[in-house]
Amino acid sequence: MTKHINELNVPPNNRESLCQLGWDRHFECGLTSMRPTRGTIARVVSVRRNLFLVSDGQDEHLCSPAGKLLHSSTRGYPVTGDWVLTDESVVIGVIPRKNILSRGEAGSRGTRQEAATRGQIIAANLDTVFIVCGLDRDFNLRRLERYLTLVYNCGLSPVAVLTKADLHDDPEAARREVETIAFGVPVVLTSMTDGRGREELEEHLGFGRTIAMLGSSGAGKSTLANMLYGDDIQATSAVSTAVGKGRHTTTTRELIRMPQGGLLLDNPGIREIAFHEAGSGMENAFADIAEQALMCRFGDCSHQNEPGCAVLRAVESGEISRERLESYRRMRREMDYVSARSHKSADRVEKERWKDIAMLQKEMKRRKR
Ligand SMILES: Nc1nc2c(ncn2[C@@H]2O[C@H](COP(=O)(O)OP(=O)(O)OP(=O)(O)O)[C@@H](O)[C@H]2O)c(=O)[nH]1
Ligand SMILES: [Mg+2]
Ligand SMILES: [Zn+2]
Incomplete structure (x- = not known):
């Protein structure tokens, strides 16, 4: 007998809250296929070592993984964005994913390494990925090409976000340049000084949508999160003037519930973009x-x-x-x-x-x- 969501240990009013977190028919079907006999549905909003901060849309609490998850492959282990079943503060199962954003492990770029076969999953169940690139020394078309390839490899849709438009003499020219290498990809100019680009990005942040931000350290991801949120919720820090690189200010991934109705994942800056599988x-x-x-x-x-x-x-x-x-x-x-x-x-x-x-x-x- 398969159990319907309402027959599980889920209070009926929770359905609405789950949808706010992005729950939809896909996950409903996935859940049914698991034939669960117990458990509460929740979404992993952040992972801290071996603890998961999960939310059911109303409350958040910490869970530890069930023993069988600890011994499962990296693919079976819960990540940020996953929908899971919990039972008494233990994550007992991962509901089948819609997609994952993954990359080769750091230090695995090029041809030297073994680490590269093992991918690292950044997040699961995304709708859009903001590729964040600063219009300062961070601006680099070749790097953007790598990000685009990575995002497409995962079957996800990218938006190119060019931050720090105030620091560039001709941001429109930069936008056009990006458009020549990113066909059909929305390219959005933003600046924290005047809030430009905000409305264009808000279109992606609607009810129940999940967006992840990718980019190098110092690109302005957390600043962007703050601008879109309308408050300083994420810490930011200045780019080193000597090398023009960020200071890896953000160290954990966390799904932020945005006032626009969606969820935004601020990520630590990426040092290098490595591939671990050759997709299309x-x-x-x-x-x-x-x-x-x-x-x-x-x-x-x-x-x-x-x-x-x-x-x-x-x-x-x-x-x-x-x-x-x-x-x-x-x-x-x-x-x-x-x-x-x-x-x-x-x-x-x-x-x-x-x-x-x-x-x-x-x-x-x-x-x-
Ligand atoms: N002038 C200007 N500076 C910006 C803008 N956006 C971000 N910055 C600055 O860039 C620096 C880095 O911004 P962060 O938001 O911390 O960068 P991040 O991508 O979150 O970096 P990590 O957390 O290290 O990955 C900060 O000093 C910001 O004030 C912008 O639109 N204009
Ligand atoms: Mg940051
Ligand atoms: Zn040819």
Whole structure:
């Protein structure tokens, strides 16, 4: 027998509160598929070591994970944004996710490392990701391309937020520049000095929506959270003048319930954007190159020096910038490496599985004797 949400240990009026936190039919179906016999539905608003701060829309309280979750893979362990079932301050299960925002572990960029196979889940169940980039020394189109690829890889929709518009001579020109590499992505200019961009961003913060902010330290994420909230709820601190980088002021992730009705996740600044799986993100992030590539003479053209390469032609004509093609190639190499490595580790898993089976068979034979 599957239990309906109201037959669970959920007070009937809670339904409304859960929807305020983003509960919807998707999770309802996920919950039904778990066939729970007990538990209260709650959302993880923050994770502190091995403790979860969960909310049912009315109250927040701390929970510890059930033993089985501690031993589950990283994928099964609750993260910020997860919907969970709790029982007497213990998280007993994770309700199937809509999506996750994940990246390769820090220190895993490039080709050297092992850490990269393990992804790090930043958050679950998002509607939109604000890619936050300051119009100071933080501004970098190539980095934006990486963020876009990451967000698309996770099947999420990005909004590019260019903060500190007051520090730039021609912020509109910067916006246009971003538009040439981010097709169909809303690009919003903001500034804490005059509150510009606020209304445009508020459109994404409607009832029950969940938005995560990504960007380097000092990009102005927490400042933006404060501007949108209308009060100083997050600590901020000045960028170092010597290196032009932030000071990693925000250290925990927390879902903030916004007056607009949505939930905003302020994240610690990201030092480097590493990939841990090769999704289809590049197709979207480099839609212009992907489109030209359809017209290359060879189907497997690598756009290096092949004859009849439409991408190189587009670079010659100035339609696609050389830097962008370089950026594309670099990322392509990274993705190829990441996918080769994940195949390799899949092979290893398979081998180990067979080893286990062989051992088990031996053991059974021995027992029979
Ligand atoms: N002039 C100007 N400064 C800004 C603006 N937005 C943020 N800043 C400044 O940039 C610095 C860093 O801002 P934070 O909001 O702390 O940056 P963050 O992205 O949260 O950084 P981490 O928490 O370290 O990841 C602060 O000194 C802010 O005052 C803006 O629109 N204009
Ligand atoms: Mg911050
Ligand atoms: Zn080509």
